[in-house]
Amino acid sequence: MKLLRGFLWLLAFQLLGHAAVELLSLPVSHAMAGLLLLLAWLLVKRRLNESVATASQALIPLLAMLIMPGVVGVFFVIDEFAGHWTAIMLALVVGTFLSVLTTLLLMRRFMPREAADTDTRDRQL
Template sequence: MNVIKGFLWLLGFLLLGDLLVTWLQLPISAGVVGMLLLTAWLILRGRLHTDIAAVSQPLIALLAMLIMPGVVGVFFVLGDYAHFWLAAVLALVVGTLLSVLTTLWLMSRMMPRQPPRESDDD
């Protein structure tokens, strides 16, 4: 039952994101807006909702399969954008580096600091 409730939570935030994107005419994916709203809600709440955790674990295991249709779709339009190869490579490299640096910075800020262990040699 927790998985169904968690899925409904995720669906609710997706629909809220869709509502905001449509209402404000934002040029952003409704899924991205919904996940940002979910993230903000979880941060304000201060803890992870158990129902959302129950549905998130199986979805993380399927993440590669969820991304695959978009990746496959690129092959059908690749010829249309062949003359933009340099911009695409730069966007991929810079985007990946910024993503990794942002993740490292957030982890260093959010992870609890552990005091240094005292050795038993003393």
Template sequence: MPALTGFLWLIGYYLIGEGVIHLSGLPVSAGVVGMLALTATLIVLGRVPASLGAAAQPLIAMLAMLIMPGVVGVFFILDELAGQWWIILGALILGTLASVATTLWLLKRLMENRHAR
């Protein structure tokens, strides 16, 4: 039952994202807006509820399958992307470097907090 409650959290924040996108017309994914709202809520709470963790754990294990439809969809628009491969390559490299740098910074910060306790 805790996993069901966690899935309701996730669906609820996705719907919040849908509402924000619908009302504001922002050119951003509703999932991204919902996850930002969920992140803000978890920061305020200062913890991750057990039910949310129970729902998220199986999703993390299937992350590759959840990403695959978007990756496969790119193959259907390759002709439209043909002249933009330098931009795509640059975005991939910069995005990867930013992701690695952010992860390392966060890991270092969390490890410092753990040793301070």
């Protein structure tokens, strides 16, 4: 039941993001607006809802599959990229680096100290 409740919370924020983008004509994807609203809600509450955490953990293994439609979509507009490969490659490399760096910094900031120490000890063995 906790998993279903978490998915409903995530779906509600996605729908709120969709409504906000449509009503305010924002130049942001509906899903991203929903995630930003979820982030704002979590920052205001100052604690993570257990059902949202459960649903989020269930989605992590599916992350590559969730990204795949965008990657496949590039195949259909490949002709529009002609002459822009340098900029595209630079954006991909810099974007990937910044994404990994941001993830590392957030993980180090919010990961409990004892879990981080255990993880470091496991790697040394």
